[in-house]
Amino acid sequence: xxxxxxxxxxxxxxxxxxxxxxxxxxxxxxxxxxxxxxxxxxxxxxxxxxxxxxxxxxxxxxxxxxxxxxxxxxxxxxxxxxxxxxxxxxxxxxxxxxxxxxxxxxxxxxxxxxxxxxxxxxxxxxxxxxxxxxxxxxxxxxxxxxxxxxxxxxxxxxxxxxxxxxxxxxxxxxxxxxxxxxxxxxxxxxxxxxxxxxxxxxxxxxxxxxxxxxxxxxxxxxxxxxxxxxxxxxxxxxxxxxxxxxxxxxxxxxxxxxxxxxxxxxxxxxxxxxxxxxxxxxx
Amino acid sequence: xxxxxxxxxxxxxxxxxxxxxxxxxxxxxxxxxxxxxxxxxxxxxxxxxxxxxxxxxxxxxxxxxxxxxxxxxxxxxxxxxxxxxxxxxxxxxxxxxxxxxxxxxxxxxxxxxxxxxxxxxxxxxxxxxxxxxxxxxxxxxxxxxxxxxxxxxxxxxxxxxxxxxxxxxxxxxxxxxxxxxxxxxxxxxxxxxxxxxxxxxxxxxxxxxxxxxxxxxxxxxxxxxxxxxxxxxxxxxxxxxxxxxxxxxxxxxxxxxxxxxxxxxxxxxxxxxxxxxxxxxxxxxxxxxxxxxxxxxxxxxxxxxxxxxxxxxxxxxxxxxxxxxxxxxxxxxxx
Ligand SMILES: Cc1cc2nc3c(=O)[nH]c(=O)nc-3n(C[C@H](O)[C@H](O)[C@H](O)COP(=O)(O)OP(=O)(O)OC[C@H]3O[C@@H](n4cnc5c(N)ncnc54)[C@H](O)[C@@H]3O)c2cc1C
Ligand SMILES: Nc1ncnc2c1ncn2[C@@H]1O[C@H](COP(=O)(O)O)[C@@H](O)[C@H]1O
Numbered sequence: 001x002x003x004x005x006x007x008x009x010x011x012x013x014x015x016x017x018x019x020x021x022x023x024x025x026x027x028x029x030x031x032x033x034x035x036x037x038x039x040x041x042x043x044x045x046x047x048x049x050x051x052x053x054x055x056x057x058x059x060x061x062x063x064x065x066x067x068x069x070x071x072x073x074x075x076x077x078x079x080x081x082x083x084x085x086x087x088x089x090x091x092x093x094x095x096x097x098x099x100x101x102x103x104x105x106x107x108x109x110x111x112x113x114x115x116x117x118x119x120x121x122x123x124x125x126x127x128x129x130x131x132x133x134x135x136x137x138x139x140x141x142x143x144x145x146x147x148x149x150x151x152x153x154x155x156x157x158x159x160x161x162x163x164x165x166x167x168x169x170x171x172x173x174x175x176x177x178x179x180x181x182x183x184x185x186x187x188x189x190x191x192x193x194x195x196x197x198x199x200x201x202x203x204x205x206x207x208x209x210x211x212x213x214x215x216x217x218x219x220x221x222x223x224x225x226x227x228x229x230x231x232x233x234x235x236x237x238x239x240x241x242x243x244x245x246x247x248x249x250x251x252x253x254x255x256x257x258x259x260x261x262x263x264x265x266x267x268x269x270x271x272x273x274x275x276x277x278x279x280x281x282x283x
Numbered sequence: 284x285x286x287x288x289x290x291x292x293x294x295x296x297x298x299x300x301x302x303x304x305x306x307x308x309x310x311x312x313x314x315x316x317x318x319x320x321x322x323x324x325x326x327x328x329x330x331x332x333x334x335x336x337x338x339x340x341x342x343x344x345x346x347x348x349x350x351x352x353x354x355x356x357x358x359x360x361x362x363x364x365x366x367x368x369x370x371x372x373x374x375x376x377x378x379x380x381x382x383x384x385x386x387x388x389x390x391x392x393x394x395x396x397x398x399x400x401x402x403x404x405x406x407x408x409x410x411x412x413x414x415x416x417x418x419x420x421x422x423x424x425x426x427x428x429x430x431x432x433x434x435x436x437x438x439x440x441x442x443x444x445x446x447x448x449x450x451x452x453x454x455x456x457x458x459x460x461x462x463x464x465x466x467x468x469x470x471x472x473x474x475x476x477x478x479x480x481x482x483x484x485x486x487x488x489x490x491x492x493x494x495x496x497x498x499x500x501x502x503x504x505x506x507x508x509x510x511x512x513x514x515x516x517x518x519x520x521x522x523x524x525x526x527x528x529x530x531x532x533x534x535x536x537x538x539x540x541x542x543x544x545x546x547x548x549x550x551x552x553x554x555x556x557x558x559x560x561x562x563x564x565x566x567x568x569x570x571x572x573x574x575x576x577x578x579x580x581x582x583x584x585x586x587x588x589x590x591x592x593x594x595x596x597x598x599x600x601x602x603x604x605x606x607x608x609x610x611x612x613x614x615x616x617x618x
Binding site (some may be wrong): 136142148 | 424
């Protein structure tokens with residue numbers, strides 16, 4: 001099973017609210033200097049799912065990231081965790097991509113990865129069997145790019161996914177979260193799955209993985225390296241263009257004044273809280 | 284603004300419940316009417332959903348497209364997509380609105396990329412400013428707010444709406460419903476089954492009121508400490524007649540099923556009372572409960588962010604607070 005995992009580098013989502021700052025003129029987040037960007041959380045879960053599939057069924061895991069030079073850090077981390085290779089797409093024309101542009105660039109990169117793999121996936125012509133993404137990036141909170149890649153490559157896609165198992169060659173048993181539980185779905189490969197945190201904790205990279213990854217050569221492709229490599233089976237390749245424009249980015253401060261209910265003991269405070277809630281008519 | 288098409292949702296069906304629209308459908312219609320005036324149409328897919336077409340019309344849809352087919356019993360994008368595409372083809376809307384629900388988020392993105400149009404997910408505000416549609420959504424978990432417009436004038440735009448962020452549509456009085464039935468071609472069903480076939484649907488809901496509709500929610504976080512202590516949260520919920528909610532830390536740890544998760548990637552709730560037990564108040568969690576009328580926090584860390592959102596708080600170990608709180612509530616409610 002050959003798996004491609006799309007991994008984005010994002011500002012640390014755990015930046016404390018008091019330190020989170022926006023530059024309204026630049027329409028950009030100003031990360032606090034002491035907090036380094038990280039691998040998007042759900043992408044780490046997607047990578048974990050890919051590594052587990054590889055451990056059970058063999059094959060390869062390729063990590064793919066679109067972003068500025070610093071994005072190589074998340075690719076190194078992916079290699080350290082156990083990915084076989086990594087690809088970095090970096091071109092200023094692709095910076096501040098909206099969902100459409102990111103998906104169009106990544107779909108082209110995946111097409112190229114598939115063509116170059118020299119192996120074919122279980123399904124012959126593709127060179128990959130499965131594409132995994134995170135269910136959403138913690139900066140855009142969009143949840144679109146994975147499903148966009150699937151549309152561009154004409155693949156079945158499911159989101160958000162909490163479990164993946166191989167049932168037979170060319171088919172997976174996937175659990176997709178719903179509002180009241182989950183669906184068990186039989187999916188044919190190749191396919192795209194957008195993975196959620198329920199899949200399980202991502203592993204920590206072992207020390208020897210970190211050492212090896214620090215020496216790894218990671219190819220870098222620009223937009224010019226991502227031409228359609230052949231005719232897409234159905235329809236034309238989507239343009240490397242944007243659909244949306246960010247017109248304004250700002251912060252909202254909305255803080256309630258909290259009334260602390262106290263008592264002689266915690267139990268006493270609990271009783272006092274009940275009385276107070278009754279007094280104001282909440283219960 | 285031209286025609287606005289609303290992709291409505293029905294409540295999930297299970298033994299015994301009557302067909303009904305999901306609350307998001309009314310919110311979508313409300314938002315659409317504020318933008319599109321009378322030029323609002325709706326589409327609904329599922330099984331035994333035809334009786335709900337009149338309800339959509341009564342809340343402002345001038346035309347209702349219905350695909351009522353046993354093949355649509357389970358939502359899968361592969362079968363629902365062609366239905367919405369048919370409705371779009373027929374109604375020629377300039378804006379398509381879906382819910383930021385489990386199914387709406389998936390369907391919207393699949394659709395937007397197929398149709399080649401821009402999509403903003405999880406909108407909390409839509410406004411027309413000098414003829415331009417401005418779509419506002421929280422980003423970075425809710426730490427910032429972004430306003431998007433189309434990069435270039437486009438014939439079609441799409442957005443998904445965060446549940447509970449838009450005022451639901453009221454009844455518009457008796458309006459004759461123009462109902463158009465849509466078919467799902469057998470070939471589409473066959474192809475869909477080959478690509479993605481639903482084998483089983485598993486429900487994991489707790490007893491008591493449904494989390495999303497409950498007037499009172501008691502939610503527990505990592506601070507609850509262990510699965511073995513989770514019953515303390517459930518007992519407080521029972522004393523209040525409320526639903527149980529959880530943070531992602533809890534559902535990831537398996538102390539509660541994912542369907543109980545409140546937040547950006549879980550349920551959005553707007554109860555009268557939201558009791559947060561052992562919850563730090565991360566932005567991504569607050570995203571799902573900020574609309575509660577009163578938030579009460581019990582946390583042993585006086586600096587926890589949750590106290591910035593709470594109206595009442597107790598700084599203490601929840602283990603000592605909850606049993607006494609639950610008993611006192613039972614006493615008060617008993618009189
Ligand atoms: C893209 C993205 C999406 C996310 N979506 C969601 C989402 O939908 N919902 C969600 O909840 N999270 C979500 N998260 C995760 C979120 O960022 C936080 O990690 C999570 O909400 C923390 O959960 P918690 O408050 O239970 O745990 P913690 O942050 O660990 O807080 C535990 C709290 O319990 C207190 N405590 C400990 N012991 C006790 C005790 N004995 N008595 C009283 N208090 C005690 C501590 O003081 C602490 O404040 C998301 C994150 C990302 C990046
Ligand atoms: N620049 C990027 N590089 C690699 N993967 C990305 C990038 N942007 C988005 N993705 C993938 O698409 C998912 C959804 O992103 P989004 O639609 O922005 O929420 C992420 O979890 C990643 O798996």
